[in-house]
Amino acid sequence: MRLLSLFTAFLLSSVTAHAVAASPADIISHAPDSAWRTIPPEQLLLMTMSNGQHIIIALAPDFAPIHVANVIHLTRAHAWDSGAIIRTQENYVVQWRVRHEQTPSPKPFIEHPPAEYERPLAGLSFKALNMPDAYAPQAGFAHEWAVGTDGTNIWPAQCYGTIGVARGMPPDTGNGKELYVVNGEAPRQLDRNLAVIGRVLTGMEYLNALPRGTGPLGFYTNPHQNVRLKSVTLVSDLPAERRPSMQVMRTDSPSFNDYITARAARTDAFFVHAAHGVTLCNVPIPSREMPTR
Amino acid sequence: MRLLSLFTAFLLSSVTAHAVAASPADIISHAPDSAWRTIPPEQLLLMTMSNGQHIIIALAPDFAPIHVANVIHLTRAHAWDSGAIIRTQENYVVQWRVRHEQTPSPKPFIEHPPAEYERPLAGLSFKALNMPDAYAPQAGFAHEWAVGTDGTNIWPAQCYGTIGVARGMPPDTGNGKELYVVNGEAPRQLDRNLAVIGRVLTGMEYLNALPRGTGPLGFYTNPHQNVRLKSVTLVSDLPAERRPSMQVMRTDSPSFNDYITARAARTDAFFVHAAHGVTLCNVPIPSREMPTR
Numbered sequence: 001m002r003l004l005s006l007f008t009a010f011l012l013s014s015v016t017a018h019a020v021a022a023s024p025a026d027i028i029s030h031a032p033d034s035a036w037r038t039i040p041p042e043q044l045l046l047m048t049m050s051n052g053q054h055i056i057i058a059l060a061p062d063f064a065p066i067h068v069a070n071v072i073h074l075t076r077a078h079a080w081d082s083g084a085i086i087r088t089q090e091n092y093v094v095q096w097r098v099r100h101e102q103t104p105s106p107k108p109f110i111e112h113p114p115a116e117y118e119r120p121l122a123g124l125s126f127k128a129l130n131m132p133d134a135y136a137p138q139a140g141f142a143h144e145w146a147v148g149t150d151g152t153n154i155w156p157a158q159c160y161g162t163i164g165v166a167r168g169m170p171p172d173t174g175n176g177k178e179l180y181v182v183n184g185e186a187p188r189q190l191d192r193n194l195a196v197i198g199r200v201l202t203g204m205e206y207l208n209a210l211p212r213g214t215g216p217l218g219f220y221t222n223p224h225q226n227v228r229l230k231s232v233t234l235v236s237d238l239p240a241e242r243r244p245s246m247q248v249m250r251t252d253s254p255s256f257n258d259y260i261t262a263r264a265a266r267t268d269a270f271f272v273h274a275a276h277g278v279t280l281c282n283v284p285i286p287s288r289e290m291p292t293r
Numbered sequence: 294m295r296l297l298s299l300f301t302a303f304l305l306s307s308v309t310a311h312a313v314a315a316s317p318a319d320i321i322s323h324a325p326d327s328a329w330r331t332i333p334p335e336q337l338l339l340m341t342m343s344n345g346q347h348i349i350i351a352l353a354p355d356f357a358p359i360h361v362a363n364v365i366h367l368t369r370a371h372a373w374d375s376g377a378i379i380r381t382q383e384n385y386v387v388q389w390r391v392r393h394e395q396t397p398s399p400k401p402f403i404e405h406p407p408a409e410y411e412r413p414l415a416g417l418s419f420k421a422l423n424m425p426d427a428y429a430p431q432a433g434f435a436h437e438w439a440v441g442t443d444g445t446n447i448w449p450a451q452c453y454g455t456i457g458v459a460r461g462m463p464p465d466t467g468n469g470k471e472l473y474v475v476n477g478e479a480p481r482q483l484d485r486n487l488a489v490i491g492r493v494l495t496g497m498e499y500l501n502a503l504p505r506g507t508g509p510l511g512f513y514t515n516p517h518q519n520v521r522l523k524s525v526t527l528v529s530d531l532p533a534e535r536r537p538s539m540q541v542m543r544t545d546s547p548s549f550n551d552y553i554t555a556r557a558a559r560t561d562a563f564f565v566h567a568a569h570g571v572t573l574c575n576v577p578i579p580s581r582e583m584p585t586r
Contacts, residue, residue: 088502090497090501090502091477091501117565131427132425132426132427133425133427133570134424134425134557134570134571135568135570135571136570160384160477171565183477184384184453184476185452185453185477185575186478186572187575188568188572189556189559189568189571189575191566191568192566193563193565193566205505208383208501209381209383209504211502212498212501263482264427266482269462270462270486271482272408272410273410273484273485275428275429275482275484278428279428279481279572281478282481
């Protein structure tokens with residue numbers, strides 16, 4: 001029995017029949033419909049790899065509207081079709097680009113967007129995490145995004161799954177034709193240094209299982225190593241019956257409060273020491289496919 | 294030129310010809326020999342996958358001596374040869390075990406080790422990070438390990454690359470026959486809940502590019518999916534000419550102070566906002582192969 005338990009699936013997890021109090025997973029599975037916000041289809045991208053794997057992306061127009069608009073224009077112009085993943089750097093980022101380096105810009109398109117790295121706090125509801133944060137005066141959540149704030153401005157945190165716009169040295173050189181996603185320990189030194197256009201909701205397990213590039217910074221050294229994108233589609237452009245419908249947990253809901261509490265002080269029977277603390281990027285905002293019923 | 298910069302390798306990196314001040318990478322590459330500690334070969338494991346890929350592991354006898362001794366006894370008994378990676382959970386852990394679930398225990402071996410999850414601070418040199426930490430009263434470094442402390446006890450932090458002993462519900466059920474490594478955002482809620490026996494120094498890029506398991510918690514559902522280990526060897530048991538020789542940066546060295554400073558306030562020209570802060574697990578302790586000269 002000891003060996004059985006040692007070698008079966010409940011190790012290290014909140015998903016256990018022995019739980020003595022609500023685990024984060026329990027809270028997510030029991031959250032009422034009122035705790036969930038449906039993401040509008042015009043803020044969702046469906047990325048399909050050449051092997052048929054799907055990645056669903058939520059866009060962040062509240063934070064980098066011009067960059068997001070560029071990405072949408074590229075999407076509608078099919079610029080990502082036959083695009084490529086050109087970089088996989090362990091514990092840092094996976095990066096992809098449009099079909100060719102010289103892909104013409106669609107119209108409309110902003111070639112040199114301003115540095116949309118932070119925005120005024122005014123106009124967004126901020127919910128403080130109330131935990132020590134090494135990177136921002138205050139950390140918390142705004143409209144289902146993990147953020148930092150100094151009380152005047154607010155910016156998305158570069159957590160695992162965050163998608164940003166790669167750029168060269170001048171801040172206005174990232175136009176959206178090349179994107180990256182954080183695939184490891186949150187590189188929050190990037191906060192306010194790159195434009196965040198969204199985050200991956202599903203499919204990170206595909207993006208992150210690619211062979212690491214062997215060139216500097218994890219770039220693939222041979223273009224034949226590049227993994228191809230089949231297509232990226234704005235979900236609102238899909239026929240209604242083919243649209244994935246995604247929901248995120250409202251960060252102003254009681255369920256989310258419970259979820260933070262459970263992340264900060266795990267009470268599952270497995271834990272012998274509760275931390276009574278949690279970092280911003282270790283409170284991943286739950287998302288789910290909208291249940292059909 | 295703009296496009297060139299947009300599509301070439303210096304993006305998002307400290308490795309740039311435009312650096313105006315020492316980057317973390319610069320500090321590592323210029324650190325004097327006195328900043329490095331050579332790891333004794335009896336504290337290094339060489340794990341070889343069935344496809345020939347190598348992973349080098351540093352053991353942590355200061356923190357979990359009985360568990361580490363068990364792992365060494367299993368190694369010398371060749372219990373890992375033809376072992377298997379049985380679990381890859383995205384943004385959590387990769388887990389592996391000895392050859393068979395019923396692998397007999399070598400002698401000597403402790404079937405039910407005590408919960409070596411923390412130890413007295415006395416006897417170790419602690420260097421404070423002096424940054425806010427959400428998980429421990431104080432975070433820092435001790436003998437080239439990232440740690441938390443409450444002033445009385447000290448424990449390893451479960452950062453990316455940390456290797457721990459999987460267990461069942463009772464704390465004494467992890468004997469070392471099944472290990473995991475953290476492969477994403479640091480799950481520091483595990484601090485003081487599992488025995489840490491070491492960390493991966495090289496080869497995470499192989500362990501973390503495996504397909505994710507599709508069973509609950511990322512377990513592989515079909516044993517044929519398991520990736521095989523060829524062998525694990527204690528480096529001191531290798532012939533001298535075949536021993537990898539690894540060094541870690543001394544956390545009590547001036548170079549490491551400079552490194553922390555640079556991680557906390559990136560001054561590379563790429564950065565337009567310096568965070569002036571950094572989390573414990575975002576200060577990965579540098580390691581290198583000992584230079585030959």
